[in-house]
Amino acid sequence: MTSNEISKYKKILENKQDELERIVCNRDAITIEKSADALDEVQHAAERELAIRNLDRESNLLRNVRLALGRIEDGSFGVCLHCEEEISPKRVAAVPWAPFCIQCQEQADKNQEDGNEMFEDMLVNAA
Numbered sequence: 001m002t003s004n005e006i007s008k009y010k011k012i013l014e015n016k017q018d019e020l021e022r023i024v025c026n027r028d029a030i031t032i033e034k035s036a037d038a039l040d041e042v043q044h045a046a047e048r049e050l051a052i053r054n055l056d057r058e059s060n061l062l063r064n065v066r067l068a069l070g071r072i073e074d075g076s077f078g079v080c081l082h083c084e085e086e087i088s089p090k091r092v093a094a095v096p097w098a099p100f101c102i103q104c105q106e107q108a109d110k111n112q113e114d115g116n117e118m119f120e121d122m123l124v125n126a127a
């Protein structure tokens with residue numbers, strides 16, 4: 001990857017980081033609304049649940065973006081964390097914060113469905 005491309009991705013990642021930090025820091029937006037109406041309660045609970053799930057996803061994404069910025073710093077950006085092969089330029093362009101190449105990501109997704117936390121541990125250790 002050329003240094004031009006690296007600095008382009010760095011900018012994208014920094015912008016994404018800012019954006020996500022704003023969302024994740026806005027946790028207070030998830031307020032617990034009290035309602036006398038039982039049906040309303042259910043509705044609010046569902047909305048809260050959804051908001052928390054979104055926040056979870058955003059937090060994970062933010063972590064991946066931060067890790068990717070770290071890899072730009074240490075020169076390993078664009079390399080899969082798992083198999084250490086280069087991630088395809090198309091994938092990097094589409095998902096600059098992707099920690100894994102497409103094959104390893106598929107494996108990771110599959111492992112996650114099976115409740116295997118190995119990839120999760122790897123990300124934590126890489127942080």
Ligand SMILES: [Zn+2]
Pocket residue numbers: 080081082083084085100101102103104105
């Ligand atoms: Zn890989």
